[in-house]
Amino acid sequence: MKIRVLGCSGGIGAGLRTTSYLIDDDILLDAGTGVGDLTDEEMSKIRHVFLTHSHLDHVTSLPLLVDSIFDHIKEPLVVHAQAATIDVLKTHFFNWDIWPDFAELPTRESAVMTYKAIKPGEIHEISGRTFEVIPVNHIVPTVGYRIVSPKGGVFAFSGDTTTNDTFWAALNAHDRLDLLFVEVAFEDAHLELSKLSRHYCPQLLADDLKKLNHHPSIYLTHFNPGREREEAIYKECLTQLGSKAFKRLAANDTFDL
Numbered sequence: 001m002k003i004r005v006l007g008c009s010g011g012i013g014a015g016l017r018t019t020s021y022l023i024d025d026d027i028l029l030d031a032g033t034g035v036g037d038l039t040d041e042e043m044s045k046i047r048h049v050f051l052t053h054s055h056l057d058h059v060t061s062l063p064l065l066v067d068s069i070f071d072h073i074k075e076p077l078v079v080h081a082q083a084a085t086i087d088v089l090k091t092h093f094f095n096w097d098i099w100p101d102f103a104e105l106p107t108r109e110s111a112v113m114t115y116k117a118i119k120p121g122e123i124h125e126i127s128g129r130t131f132e133v134i135p136v137n138h139i140v141p142t143v144g145y146r147i148v149s150p151k152g153g154v155f156a157f158s159g160d161t162t163t164n165d166t167f168w169a170a171l172n173a174h175d176r177l178d179l180l181f182v183e184v185a186f187e188d189a190h191l192e193l194s195k196l197s198r199h200y201c202p203q204l205l206a207d208d209l210k211k212l213n214h215h216p217s218i219y220l221t222h223f224n225p226g227r228e229r230e231e232a233i234y235k236e237c238l239t240q241l242g243s244k245a246f247k248r249l250a251a252n253d254t255f256d257l
Ligand SMILES: [Zn+2]
Pocket: 053, 055, 138, 160
């Protein structure tokens, strides 16, 4: 199973793309602005989108993606998300005012896009790759995922979250974790803002990583943009995470599990 990072920033700016990962060539995990770097051919190969939550930085490219592949696909694109997330997409994106409702186009019976509601605790299989849906603690209903490759490699993504027990307990319930992408949005000076907006800052992340029984390769993602801020977050992670080795995730990083 290949993972290609299309975007992993908390915002936009020159060279920055928001959260989106391509799994093999047919599954998108979140649909941030990184999707816009894919070619027509790459976009038309995407069959499934798994969303963590409804925030704009994670879904903004979905309406444009569906429009781009409209003429090229024979089977509908399946959007997997919690019911609350699907409601937001229907009400605020695909509502004919912001964008056409592609779940009804060209006809309701042969639509180019369809929704599949998923629930925390469920495990969904797509051609040998399994997605375990894990609830996390963000300002809107949000899930992370534990994804197992056909070869048995295990990748987990936190989605957007702050301090929680659910994600770490779900990962500890299994005996393997190879690769972890976890968010850290703010520097420690914004500890209160991190709690309010339900993101991690380095201190909160360091406290939560102590709950994890595994020793995966850890990649930090979703830094809020701004060179000074990003450098501060990284430096504080070096201090706070201590012996936990980690790297900062970057667009175009690829992984093979
Ligand atoms: Zn969010």
